[in-house]
Amino acid sequence: MSNAFAFDAKQFDTAQLESIFFAPARAFTALSIDYTEKLVNAQLEAAKAYSDTTLAQLRSLAEVKDAEGLKSYLEGQQAVAKDLTERLKGDAGKVVALQQDFVQQSQKLTENSVKQAQQDVKTATQSETETTSAPKSVKETTSKAK
Numbered sequence: 170m171s172n173a174f175a176f177d178a179k180q181f182d183t184a185q186l187e188s189i190f191f192a193p194a195r196a197f198t199a200l201s202i203d204y205t206e207k208l209v210n211a212q213l214e215a216a217k218a219y220s221d222t223t224l225a226q227l228r229s230l231a232e233v234k235d236a237e238g239l240k241s242y243l244e245g246q247q248a249v250a251k252d253l254t255e256r257l258k259g260d261a262g263k264v265v266a267l268q269q270d271f272v273q274q275s276q277k278l279t280e281n282s283v284k285q286a287q288q289d290v291k292t293a294t295q296s297e298t299e300t301t302s303a304p305k306s307v308k309e310t311t312s313k314a315k
Contacts, residue, residue: 211260
């Protein structure tokens with residue numbers, strides 16, 4: 170009884186496995202790592218800016234000594250709130266741009282991987298067709314010689 174799914178080491182092509190599975194997986198992993206690094210850096214920059222602003226505001230509040238100082242501090246809060254709002258918009262825009270870039274690059278990577286896989290399958294099919302058709306011509310030549 171023959172097993173149709175038996176492993177044939179002669180037909181196993183590591184180059185095809187590399188080009189169809191491992192190379193695209195490595196490329197996507199590298200893309201994901203790059204995206205994660207950029208996203209983490211953007212978050213760290215934002216967190217630093219927000220914490221610096223908060224600490225500066227706490228220092229200003231600690232320096233309030235009278236009603237005039239409190240009035241000045243509260244008036245400054247409007248400017249701080251406006252700056253933080255602008256900063257939030259900018260940070261959100263950075264994250265959206267990073268996500269869009271990641272999606273576009275992922276799509277390109279997927280398209281290239283699919284094209285490469287189709288080409289590999291086509292090449293393997295042609296190679297298999299040539300391999301299986303060669304014995305027939307040898308058999309025909311042998312039959313005609315008899």
